[in-house]
Amino acid sequence: MAITLVNPTGLPEVDVYRQVSVASGSKLVFVAGQVAWDAGGVTVGEGDLAAQVEQCYLNIATALTEAGGSFEDVAKLTVYIVDWTPDKMPSLLEGISRAAAKLGVTPTPPATLLGVAALDVPGHLVEIEAIAVLD
DSSP states (O other): OOEEEEOOTTSOOOTTSOSEEEEOOSEEEEEEEEOSBOTTSOBSSTTOHHHHHHHHHHHHHHHHHHTTOOGGGEEEEEEEEETOOGGGHHHHHHHHHHHHHHHTSOOOOOEEEEEESOOSSTTOOEEEEEEEEEO
C-alpha cells in the first residue's frame, strides 16, 4: 500500500483519524468534493447528516475505484459541514462508521473539518474531498 498512517510522538492521538499520512506511491488522485448524490443525481438522506456523510464516503470510494484505487489509498480528507457545531460530531462519526462497515475499511487518514455557511445545493449538509496516492 502506498499510504502509511501514523500518530507521531508529541502530537495528541485522536481516535477518528491519524495525524500524519506518509505516501510512497507515484500516482496522485484528487477527488472533487463529493456530496450526498446517488448515481442518478438524487440527494440521499435529506436532513440526515449521518446518511449524507455515508454517501459522500461511498462516492469517494466509487471515484477511487475508477482510478484504480480504494478508500485505503486516501492520504487526506477535507470535510465541509454546513452550520457546524460540536453537537453534530456523533452524526458525523455515525456516517463514517456506516461507510467503513460497507467498504470494509477503517478510514482514518488525516482530515480537516471546516464549518461552512452553505453548499452548492440547498439540502446538502456535507461535502468531502479526498487526495489519494496509488502505487
